[in-house]
Amino acid sequence: MKTIQGPAIFLAQFMDDVAPFNNLKNICDWAASLGYKGIQIPSWDTRLIDISLAGNSKTYCDEIKGVVNEAGLEVTELATHLQGQLVAVHPAYDTMFDGFAPGHLKGNSKARTQWAVDQVKSSATASRHLDINVMASFSGALMWPFIYPWPQRPQGLVEAGFSELAKRWMPILDHCKEIGVDICYEVHPGEDLHDGVSFERFLEATNNHSSVNLLYDPSHFVLQNLDYLQYIDHYHEFIKMFHVKDAEFNPTGKSGVYGGYQDWVDRPGRFRSLGDGTVDFSGIFSKLSQYGFDGWAVLEWECCIKSPEQGAQEGAEYISNHIISVTEKAFDDFAGREVNDKINKKILGIDK
Numbered sequence: 001m002k003t004i005q006g007p008a009i010f011l012a013q014f015m016d017d018v019a020p021f022n023n024l025k026n027i028c029d030w031a032a033s034l035g036y037k038g039i040q041i042p043s044w045d046t047r048l049i050d051i052s053l054a055g056n057s058k059t060y061c062d063e064i065k066g067v068v069n070e071a072g073l074e075v076t077e078l079a080t081h082l083q084g085q086l087v088a089v090h091p092a093y094d095t096m097f098d099g100f101a102p103g104h105l106k107g108n109s110k111a112r113t114q115w116a117v118d119q120v121k122s123s124a125t126a127s128r129h130l131d132i133n134v135m136a137s138f139s140g141a142l143m144w145p146f147i148y149p150w151p152q153r154p155q156g157l158v159e160a161g162f163s164e165l166a167k168r169w170m171p172i173l174d175h176c177k178e179i180g181v182d183i184c185y186e187v188h189p190g191e192d193l194h195d196g197v198s199f200e201r202f203l204e205a206t207n208n209h210s211s212v213n214l215l216y217d218p219s220h221f222v223l224q225n226l227d228y229l230q231y232i233d234h235y236h237e238f239i240k241m242f243h244v245k246d247a248e249f250n251p252t253g254k255s256g257v258y259g260g261y262q263d264w265v266d267r268p269g270r271f272r273s274l275g276d277g278t279v280d281f282s283g284i285f286s287k288l289s290q291y292g293f294d295g296w297a298v299l300e301w302e303c304c305i306k307s308p309e310q311g312a313q314e315g316a317e318y319i320s321n322h323i324i325s326v327t328e329k330a331f332d333d334f335a336g337r338e339v340n341d342k343i344n345k346k347i348l349g350i351d352k
Contacts, residue, residue: 001289001326006297007319008038008076010243013301014308015045024048024064028071035316038076039068040136040298043123044083044100051078054129055122061129076296077241079136080123081186086116087168088140088192113168120172124181134182134240134295136215139165139193139202147194158201165192166205176211184215184241195226196234214238216288217300218279219247223269225257229283236291243300244319246277264304271302273311274318281322289324297323 009031020026024047031039043051053060068075082100089097089109098106105112120137127135143161146153169183176183185193185202193199203212216239221228232239249269254260259267271277285297299315301308330336345351 002292002294003326004242004285004288004293004297004323005076005295006038006323007036007244007316008040008074008296008298009034009036009312009315010040010042010079010298010300011048012042012045012079012081014312015042015047022047024067025071028068028073031312032071032073034313035320036073036299038074038296038298040077040079040296041075042082043078043080043119043126049078049126051119051122051126054126056125058129061126065130075130075132076298077132077134077136077184078123078127078130080120081136081138083116083119083123084137084185085140085191086112087120087172088142088165089113090142090145092145093141117168117172120183121175124172124176124183125179127181128179133180134184134213135176136184136186136241138188139169139185139191141190141192143192144190161192162201162205165202170206170209173206173209173211177209182211182213182240184213186215186217186220186243188217188220189223194220195224196231199235199238212238213240215241215243217243217245218281218284219243219245219271219277219300219302222247222249222277222279223257225249229280229287232284232287232291236288236293239288239291239293241295242288242293242297244274244281244297244315244322245300245302246272246274246279246281248272248277270304273301273303273306274299274315276303276306281318285322285324289326 011027014021016022020030028039041048043049049064065075086097086100094109101112101115105115124135142165143158187193187195187199193202206212214235218228221231251268255268259269264270297319299319301311301315303311
């Protein structure tokens, strides 16, 4: 068993043009003041990092580390959710996802996809420059419009979709393998990788590529009624990143999993600040520790009720209180005896 590191905080939802959320130094000082020990950096936010430069310059990455370390923090991981999303976009979502890429790529899905691939590769190289061997991402989605099997899906549609998804990711995955960085896909509604079965399909489509791994976030499983504790039993060998995010699911006679097109505050399934939802984090931290996860416990704050400042302040202590300092001895060692083969045979009645 190993002890989880933390607490850390994912900065994406906190960035703003107002201090202390407006640049890397200021937000690091703020995070450190709350008791965080690490930060997860969204690679798309240029107020924090120029990811293209970071992919080309170890010196620049050393400067980034210097700013973070000066505040008493570590860079835990880089995140490429927005760029990863653009690796695979169904045409139905082209207009909405154009906002994830530079303006000059709007309306040019082919160029946008290539930009996204290059960005994820740069982020992987930057991770290596930062001495980090894991990176977060989304898979993107070619099949999400067909998540519900009506109208009936033609035979072979899903297989063709995963084949194409794997084809788009393979150059990135091969680059990551070459430099020793794992991509940890956040299994998430809206992505083709949204549960365990879809992750397994992708893994198979990539010929079990060694750089395909998982970011574990239980909040997305609460909203799907998926057993998020048993998920750890199934996939613990792939879990190399951890978002600590709470959620709740309160179905009614009017609305359930699909939410009736309602805003977040009115949906039966909604994200909450840590401790305000129903996720069993004691069970999660126990299972992850049992299976030897020694990565970072990273707060991802999303809540439709509580302010981000209060969520961040409460989150550091909440995570710290759930991290288990794993034992190095058995609780019943005091009653044990030295290993003795002769005695063991006598106990079993096989010493004759």
